[in-house]
Amino acid sequence: ELSLLVMRGVFVAMQAAYILWAVLAEQRPRAAIATLMMFTCRGLLGCSTQLPLPAEFLGSGMDFPVGNVSFFLFYSGHVAGAVIASIDMRRVGRRRLAVLYDTxxxxxxxxxxxxxxxxxxxxxxxxxxxxxxxxLAGWYLDSKNIDSGDNRCCSSCQKALVSQKLTS
Known part of the structure; x- marks a missing residue:
């Protein structure tokens, strides 16, 4: 069971690292905005739909959170985050990496x-x-006339394209 938790943690860290890389290094904010929207909605849905636990409920040390606290978030943030990262990878032509994430x-x-x-x-x-x-993140960026950077894979590729256009 510990190895499964470690694998889950590594996969979540890979998603977070990819999305942070896209926004910080490549200046492509769409995946980060989508992830922020997704987790905000997930939290709001969880808070607005949770039911109180019965008074006779006996919590254990294995419960999360520990004790008699009701905790429920409707959809899987791990799955949704991986889908967001995979879509972003496909958008910029990283198809093999996207297939790895989907797998x-x-x-x-x-x-x-x-x-x-x-x-x-x-x-x-x-x-x-x-x-x-x-x-929704794409629509948001379009409505704000913000370049989402979807047409470039990274800043060095973008520089190469600019220099190539200048020489031709």
Missing amino acids: LNLLQFVRLLACRGHYTIDLAVGVGAGLVFDM
């Missing part, structure tokens, strides 16, 4: 079902949430 996400999907970490609907809605929030 790892599918394995995560199976692990969460097998370990009863989420209901099936949480995982399916997580995929949909990733798609929807990526689209």
Whole structure:
């Protein structure tokens, strides 16, 4: 079980690192905006739909959070974050990396079902949430006339394209 937690942590760290790299190094904010929107919505849905625990509920040290605190977030943020990162990778032509993320996400999907970490609907809605929030982030950037950087893969590629245009 510990190895599964480590694998999940590594995959989540990979998602976060990729999204941070896209926004900080490549100046492509769309994936970061989509992720912020997704986690904000997830938190609001969780807070607005949680039910109080019965008075006779006996919590254990294995519960998260510990004690008699109701904790519920509707869809899988891990799955949605991986979908957002994968879409962004495809957008800039990193297809092999996107296939790797999709494969790892599918394995995560199976692990969460097998370990009863989420209901099936949480995982399916997580995929949909990733798609929807990526689209909403694109609409947001378009409405603000902000260059989302979707047409470049990195700043060094962009510099190479500019210098190539200047020489031709």
